[in-house]
Amino acid sequence: MKITEAEFIISAVRPEQYPEDALPEFALAGRSNVGKSSLINRMIQRKNLARTSSQPGKTQQLNYYRVNQKLYFVDFPGYGYAKVSKVQREQFGQMIETFLGDREPLKMVLLIIDIRHAPSKDDCLMYKWLRHYNIPLTIVTTKADKIPKSQWQKHIKMIKETLEADPHDRVVLFSSETGLGRDELWEVLLSQMEE
Ligand code: GDP
Numbered sequence: 071m072k073i074t075e076a077e078f079i080i081s082a083v084r085p086e087q088y089p090e091d092a093l094p095e096f097a098l099a100g101r102s103n104v105g106k107s108s109l110i111n112r113m114i115q116r117k118n119l120a121r122t123s124s125q126p127g128k129t130q131q132l133n134y135y136r137v138n139q140k141l142y143f144v145d146f147p148g149y150g151y152a153k154v155s156k157v158q159r160e161q162f163g164q165m166i167e168t169f170l171g172d173r174e175p176l177k178m179v180l181l182i183i184d185i186r187h188a189p190s191k192d193d194c195l196m197y198k199w200l201r202h203y204n205i206p207l208t209i210v211t212t213k214a215d216k217i218p219k220s221q222w223q224k225h226i227k228m229i230k231e232t233l234e235a236d237p238h239d240r241v242v243l244f245s246s247e248t249g250l251g252r253d254e255l256w257e258v259l260l261s262q263m264e265e
Contacts, residue, residue, distance in 0.1 A: 075139060076119055077119075082134060085169075093141055095141070097178075098143060100146075108120075110145060112246040113255065121133075179208075181208070182212055183229055185217060185226070186217055197233045209230070209242070214244060
């Protein structure tokens with residue numbers, strides 16, 4: 071996809087701040103440091119629009135990025151950060167559940183998993199929420215450049231098994247470093263917009 075415009079819109083901490091123009095939204099969920107910001111930057115071909123290694127304590131903040139006046143990427147706070155308190159963890163859970171349950175323009179959630187590691191408990195919980203709310207999802211295994219190609223399929227199998235994923239769930243292999251998976255992921259997003 072050719073990017074003509076990509077813009078940071080808002081760090082929303084309350085639902086009243088979410089955009090009201092009803093453009094389709096694609097949310098990204100994953101643990102801190104998994105590479106969500108790098109993935110957004112690679113998708114929109116900007117070096118630094120999405121802040122890499124964003125502040126982990128901000129458990130309520132949804133970062134909205136608008137692309138080509140056509141869709142939003144919504145970056146969820148990274149979860150699993152050790153220094154986050156129990157209260158913050160609960161706030162995160164409530165915010166995400168409300169969002170997933172109510173957010174009309176939400177078209178799909180990209181569950182971002184580091185291809186090298188088994189999904190965490192939080193990843194598994196997120197997966198279950200998505201199923202529970204019946205939200206279309208795509209699993210994106212990022213940092214693919216960090217392991218040999220010969221091991222990709224083995225790791226994907228392990229990741230799907232740990233998530234107890236549906237065999238039909240789509241998995242996109244991605245690398246923000248090399249650009250692997252960018253075209254495929256854009257195809258997934260654009261075809262979802264037509265659903
Ligand atoms: P976030 O916390 O999920 O937004 O993660 P970041 O995008 O800040 O990435 C965390 C670290 O992983 C940074 O040092 C990135 O440069 C690195 N990283 C992210 N994606 C990739 C990737 O696909 N390949 C490699 N080799 N490194 C990556």
